[in-house]
Amino acid sequence: MGLLPVGVAVAPFLLLLSLLSCPRIAYSAEQKRLTSILSFGDSYADTGNLVRWEDPVLESVNLRNPPYGETFFGHPSGRATNGRIVLDFIADALGLPFVPPVLSRGQNFSTGVNFAVVGATALNLTYLQGHNVTVVPPINSSLKDQLRWFEKLKPSLCRGVHAASSDCLGESLFIMGQFGGNDFLNMLIASNMTLEQARSFVPEIVNTISIGVERLIRHGAKYIVVADIVPVGCLPHLIKKSWQYSTLSATGCLKSFNSGLSQYHNALLRRRVDVLRRRYPHTRVVFAEHNRTMVAFLQDPDHFGFNRSTTLVSCCGGGGPYNQNQKAPCDTPGATACAAPSEAIIWDGIHLTESAYSSIAHAWLHGPYADPPILPIFFYF
């Protein structure tokens, strides 16, 4: 569905090439030069903005302590996992350094900048609070706020190397998302709203994402990845709270939350991506799927090296069912990480492990869970 004709036309060529040489060499031989990555999103994409947020409200924020970061960086890096996130693996595959958080002062953003913030929502704080949604943390880090930071920074990004070029961002990869997951968690968990109440916000959320992408395109974005959301009904943090309101699927997820909320969001978002492609044919918009990758993990954990008996058990937590003890979240006394994080999918009840993020990145870069896969774009377009 939705594959551009060019994708179909080049398929035999791709096959031929992969017969001739290993893909890595083929890509680097003719890869279009990508100069930078600009990222917008929430805790699935933050590389250190929330922990740098100067706000007393956030002093108690988790992620500041081990075992966050234990597997890759060896110390908490501001990422909401034990190591690298999807964005890190994408940067790596494209031959670019890790994308620095915009709040890391004195950084050189010539190869990329990350606006994503742990807890970021699609809808803005004023709007959500005006609709009786308790937002945690209550800061202005929504999609629109992130776009404003980008717009403020843009003149400096476009100085220097690309000064002469009118489209200084035409060789940058923009990654939009995920957005929406926190809107739903704030509604369902922090505000105790019903599934139906949360569902009523979906069109506005998808609209906000779509308008955000259009704004990036007007700023010269040509390559944009739009990410869908993970099935929220598969997050132990929500399962623990809401299991009595929904039956569980064969893979252990809350059925009605997935079908009523995430699936609705993802289907609407997918349709908007199709609209954007038709409206802006000079751009390449990738639809990248957290959902289908996650479903694949849960249906066939062995294939990805995950332990079948702990698919929905948090690796890091304070005990209890799903290893989810609200009183002892991942980095607090009493909580510990599991012995084999590489065999776990869920890191801390909401976020995934580095090994899960690595597999997601692979599925987005090479397929099958991105339409079209990211890497070939820079090869053919």
Ligand SMILES: *[C@@H]1O[C@H](CO)[C@@H](O)[C@H](O)[C@H]1NC(C)=O
């Ligand atoms: C940033 O880094 C790039 C590439 O390393 C370099 O060309 C550029 O001069 C640097 N810019 C600043 C302001 O230091």
Ligand SMILES: *[C@@H]1O[C@H](CO)[C@@H](O)[C@H](O)[C@H]1NC(C)=O
């Ligand atoms: C907040 O979002 C609402 C609805 O999406 C929009 O009408 C409003 O202009 C936004 N406010 C700010 C300050 O961005």
Ligand SMILES: *[C@@H]1O[C@H](CO)[C@@H](O)[C@H](O)[C@H]1NC(C)=O
């Ligand atoms: C928010 O809650 C208040 C108090 O319960 C209620 O009066 C108001 O109608 C609610 N607003 C919305 C937008 O639901």
Ligand SMILES: *[C@@H]1O[C@H](CO)[C@@H](O)[C@H](O)[C@H]1NC(C)=O
């Ligand atoms: C968020 O932004 C709104 C609109 O600009 C402002 O009124 C509000 O004080 C801000 N809230 C915080 C917590 O910064």
Ligand SMILES: *[C@@H]1O[C@H](CO)[C@@H](O)[C@H](O)[C@H]1NC(C)=O
């Ligand atoms: C949350 O909502 C459910 C049903 O919608 C209700 O039974 C429960 O008492 C509420 N919990 C709190 C803490 O308000």
Ligand SMILES: *[C@@H]1O[C@H](CO)[C@@H](O)[C@H](O)[C@H]1NC(C)=O
């Ligand atoms: C996720 O993907 C599965 C498998 O393709 C699909 O059946 C399901 O409807 C999707 N759910 C969501 C939440 O998008």
Ligand SMILES: *[C@@H]1O[C@H](CO)[C@@H](O)[C@H](O)[C@H]1NC(C)=O
């Ligand atoms: C899977 O996890 C269970 C429970 O922690 C453990 O007993 C078992 O040894 C693990 N299986 C493998 C293959 O590591």
